[in-house]
Each structure stands twice: as structure tokens, then as C-alpha cells.
Amino acid sequence: MTAGRSDPPGGPAGDPGNGDEEFRATVFDESFVRAAALQEYSAVQRLEQQTSPVRRRTIEEPSPAPRSRMLPRNGLAVAAVMLAAILIAVFLGNGGTQRVANAAREPVPAATLLPLAPRGPVPGAEAADLYAASPAAGFGTDLVVPDGGETDGYSHDQVADALLLARRYVAAGTLTPDVLTGDAVAPVRSLLVPSQQRQFDHASRPGADATAATTFLIRFDSGAVRLADEEPRLEGDFEVSEEGGRLWITARHLVAYALAPADDSDAPASLFLVRRVVALSFGTEELTAGQVVLERADTAAGPLDCAGPDTEAPPGLLPLLAGEEAREAPADVDAGIDLFRLSDEGVRPCGVFAAS
Structure with a gap:
């Protein structure tokens, strides 16, 4: 064995315990060297310049990219x-x-209005007596909806929701006193989809013809008539079907109103009959929003004068009241139309009540 050590004091090269281990992962690339704040002269430079072993370097700032290249980005x-x-x-x-x-x-509802003229003077009496003397004696004052079941594309709950919305719409447009007298439109308007709300506003504007307004609701000229009874009598039903992926509810009702002159509280009342068929459709969007799409509204109503009003279009229907006669009636009056039979009638400019 020889005296002394053959390994350097710091241990053999590559020994994990030596002092260079902590710098092993450091990469001294060109950018690292250029970024150093001090530069050490070489041995030759130190002999020639006879100065300190190091000098302080001026750090070069990276030159900015040309402005012309940055602007497009x-x-x-x-x-x-x-x-x-x-x-x-x-x-x-x-x-x-x-x-x-x-x-x-943007569904635009199809609509018809068939005025019915009376045969001779319109009868008048107390509202209760008028109902009792007509087939409306057996009518009710509320709307009844059936249990609609379900369809191929809509569940029982969805059909039930559609029926309740249809009931609300029919009640708002045919039974609500403020709507009937023209004092309110919100109960009907709020149930329509937004696109039809705009159509409703146009149809309800002053000067619009009666057919336009009657498309969406029943409204009387409150300047000429008043409700002698605020609970109209009605009879009818609701029918459920599915067409084109949409749920359809068709409401068919006959409504009897007792009306009297607006300016005479003692005048007798008269009956005004409205047969109305309203077709509403629903998708999942309308059912979620609680709104309806009015597809069609067919209305036959009277007694009305086929000649129409003498002045500009009234803000609603202008019924003939007790004792009044139609100035003009259709020539063909053999059979007439019996609204109490709830039969579908063809579209015509004007009709006449059946003798019964």
C-alpha cells in the first residue's frame, strides 16, 4: 500500500458528494454568458492591459420588434x-x-267573422228572463276542460298544461268583463307569443275593423252597449290533437251575452250570441313560456246589421239591441243559421238567424 491519497481532496471526479453536483443541471448557453454582469479577462489580456481581472459589462437590452411588424397583429x-x-x-x-x-x-292566424242579422225587431227583457226563454237556460258560466290524456309526442302533463292555457285564453277573450268592454287587453295579450302580440297591437289600434279585433277576442263598442249581466252563459268543449309535431287544442263554444244600451240604465236587455271556434297550437317552447300560438279563429255573431255602422269602424262589435232592426239582411233567408246547433258554417259576408 502506498502512502498518501491518489484522489483529489474533493473526492474522485463524478462523485455525488463533490461540490460540483449542484451545478450539474445548469446549462451555460450563449444567452447565459451574455447576460453576466461581470466579464473575466483571459490571462493574456490581464498581462497586456495590466488591469483588474474582471470588468463590468453593459447589459444589452433586447431590441424591440419593428413596429411595422407588430401593428398588423x-x-x-x-x-x-x-x-x-x-x-x-x-x-x-x-x-x-x-x-x-x-x-x-311568425304565425299569422286565419280568421273569419260571420255577422248574423235578426228577423224583425230584436226581443228585449230582463237578462234572467232572456236566458230562461232560450236554449242558453241550460248553459253554464264556467269553462270545463277534459282530461286530455297524452299523444305520441306529448305527455299527459304537457297535454294538461296545454288545456289549461287554452282555457285561460278562451276565458280571457270571451268571458272577462274588462276585455269585453274594451277596458283591458293584457289578459289576452300576455298569453300570446311575442310575434302575435305585435299583431294583436295592430288589430287593437283605433280604427281597426271588427274582424281584426275579433280574431283575438270578443269586444263590444262600449260607447254604445254595456253588459247587463257580467256572467255570460256558455257551452262547448275542447278537442286535443297532434299535427306536424305540435300539440293542437281546438275550442268550440257558444256564448250568450245579455247587453243593454250604454246610456240607458232602465232599457231592457237583449241576447247577443257568439259561436267561436279557436284553434291553438303548442310546442315545448310555448308550454314552457306559458303562451299560446293562435292558429285560427272563426266567429259567427249576432244580432248584427249586415250593412255595418253608419260611421267609421267602431272599436268593437256593434250589436243590435232590444227593439232595433237590421237595415240590411241577406236575401236568402229560408233556413237561416241556428248557432245553438254548433254546426260548422261556410264563410259568407253575412247570414241570418234561423226562425227558431
Whole structure:
């Protein structure tokens, strides 16, 4: 064995315990060297310059990218932000994609109004006596909906919801006193989908003809008539069907109103009959929103004068009251129309009540 050690004091090269281990993972690349704050002279430089072994270096700042190269990228970013803002504004302004899809449908209800003229003077009496002397004696004062069951595309609960909405719509448009006298429109309007609310506003404007307003509701000219009884009598039913993936509710009702002159509280009342067939449709959107789509409304009503009013269009139907006669009636009056039979009638400009 030889005296002394053959290994350096710090241990053999590559020994995990030596002092270089902590620098083993460090990569001294060119950028690292250039970033050093001090530079050590070589041995030759120290002999020639006879100065300190090191000198302080001036750190070179990275040169900025040419402005001409940055502007296009910034411009594209700004344009992208502006385009996104415009698209969001358009999206929110249209109420989202669902509302745009619904607006594209814009259903316009088909409607007919058949005025019925009386045969001779209109009879008058107390409201209770008028009901008792007509087939309306057996009518009720409330709407009854059936248990609609279910269809291929709609559950029992969805059909039940549609029937309740249809009932609310029919009640709002044919039985609500404030709606009948023109003092309110909200009970009907609020149940329509937004696109039909705009149509309703147009039909309800002053000067609109009676057919337009009667498409959505029953309304009388409150300047000429008043309700002698605020509980109309009615009879009818609701029918459930499915067509084109939508749920349809068809309401057929005959309503008897007792009316009297607006300016005479002592005048006798007279009966005014309205046969109304309303077709409503529903999708899942309408059922969720609690609104209806009015597809069709066919109305036959009287006694009315086939000649129409002498002045401009009244704000609602202008019935003939007790003692009044029609100035003009259809020539063909052999059979007439019996609204109490609830039979479908063809479209015609005017009709006449059956003798019964």
C-alpha cells in the first residue's frame, strides 16, 4: 500500500458528494454568458492591459420588434374583439337563437267573422228572463276542460298544461268583463307569443275593423252597449290533437251575452250570441313560456246589421239591441243559421238567424 491519497481532496471526479453536483443541471448557453454582469479577462489580456481581472459589462437590452411588424397583429386583435362584440350585441338583441327561430315562423292566424242579422225587431227583457226563454237556460258560466290524456309526442302533463292555457285564453277573450268592454287587453295579450302580440297591437289600434279585433277576442263598442249581466252563459268543449309535431287544442263554444244600451240604465236587455271556434297550437317552447300560438279563429255573431255602422269602424262589435232592426239582411233567408246547433258554417259576408 502506498502512502498518501491518489484522489483529489474533493473526492474522485463524478462523485455525488463533490461540490460540483449542484451545478450539474445548469446549462451555460450563449444567452447565459451574455447576460453576466461581470466579464473575466483571459490571462493574456490581464498581462497586456495590466488591469483588474474582471470588468463590468453593459447589459444589452433586447431590441424591440419593428413596429411595422407588430401593428398588423394588434390590428387583427382589435378587429376580432370588435367583431365578437357586434355578434354578441346582435345575439342579445334578438333574444338568443331560440327567439330568432321562433320569430322566423311568425304565425299569422286565419280568421273569419260571420255577422248574423235578426228577423224583425230584436226581443228585449230582463237578462234572467232572456236566458230562461232560450236554449242558453241550460248553459253554464264556467269553462270545463277534459282530461286530455297524452299523444305520441306529448305527455299527459304537457297535454294538461296545454288545456289549461287554452282555457285561460278562451276565458280571457270571451268571458272577462274588462276585455269585453274594451277596458283591458293584457289578459289576452300576455298569453300570446311575442310575434302575435305585435299583431294583436295592430288589430287593437283605433280604427281597426271588427274582424281584426275579433280574431283575438270578443269586444263590444262600449260607447254604445254595456253588459247587463257580467256572467255570460256558455257551452262547448275542447278537442286535443297532434299535427306536424305540435300539440293542437281546438275550442268550440257558444256564448250568450245579455247587453243593454250604454246610456240607458232602465232599457231592457237583449241576447247577443257568439259561436267561436279557436284553434291553438303548442310546442315545448310555448308550454314552457306559458303562451299560446293562435292558429285560427272563426266567429259567427249576432244580432248584427249586415250593412255595418253608419260611421267609421267602431272599436268593437256593434250589436243590435232590444227593439232595433237590421237595415240590411241577406236575401236568402229560408233556413237561416241556428248557432245553438254548433254546426260548422261556410264563410259568407253575412247570414241570418234561423226562425227558431
